[in-house]
Amino acid sequence: YTDGACDRNGDLDAEARAGAHFPANPEDDISTCVPGRVDQMNNSGEALAILLTIKKLPKEGDVIIRSDSQIMIDALTINLPRIAAEGWTEYGNRVVLELTIAFLKDRPGKVFFEKVKGHSGDTGNDRADELA
Numbered sequence: 001y002t003d004g005a006c007d008r009n010g011d012l013d014a015e016a017r018a019g020a021h022f023p024a025n026p027e028d029d030i031s032t033c034v035p036g037r038v039d040q041m042n043n044s045g046e047a048l049a050i051l052l053t054i055k056k057l058p059k060e061g062d063v064i065i066r067s068d069s070q071i072m073i074d075a076l077t078i079n080l081p082r083i084a085a086e087g088w089t090e091y092g093n094r095v096v097l098e099l100t101i102a103f104l105k106d107r108p109g110k111v112f113f114e115k116v117k118g119h120s121g122d123t124g125n126d127r128a129d130e131l132a
Contacts (some may be wrong), residue, residue: 001022001125002019002020002046002049002066002067003067003125003132004017004042004043004046004047004072005129007037010041015033016033016034016040018031018033018034018046018049019128019130020131028056029127031132032132034096038093043069043093045067049067049132050100054072058076058109059106059108060130061110062111063110064107065112067113067115068119076097076113
């Protein structure tokens with residue numbers, strides 16, 4: 001499960017965070033700030049959470065990443081060709097997305113994304129939200 005959050009989203013003093021929860025291995029959970037040189041917004045937090053999750057998972061075998069962000073799932077799947085062709089103009093978190101895509105391409109195993117509803121009582125998603 002991954003999640004991003006941002007205090008004061010859209011403001012100049014915004015601070016974004018990333019969280020990831022590994023139900024089978026909670027000791028691997030991630031809670032971190034989005035680096036200052038990356039645009040501070042909730043989508044940057046979500047993108048960083050996905051990137052750090054991919055980096056932490058074993059490369060072998062297929063995995064499912066559950067996220068409540070349809071925007072990030074679409075950016076990394078169905079919208080990726082269009083976004084790349086347009087030069088990433090609509091994405092302030094381009095650096096994080098490009099790194100995520102590089103790690104996705106480097107994995108021999110497949111990564112599947114599953115949309116979960118946020119703030120709905122899904123314990124895994126709720127934990128990722130707390131970590132973010």
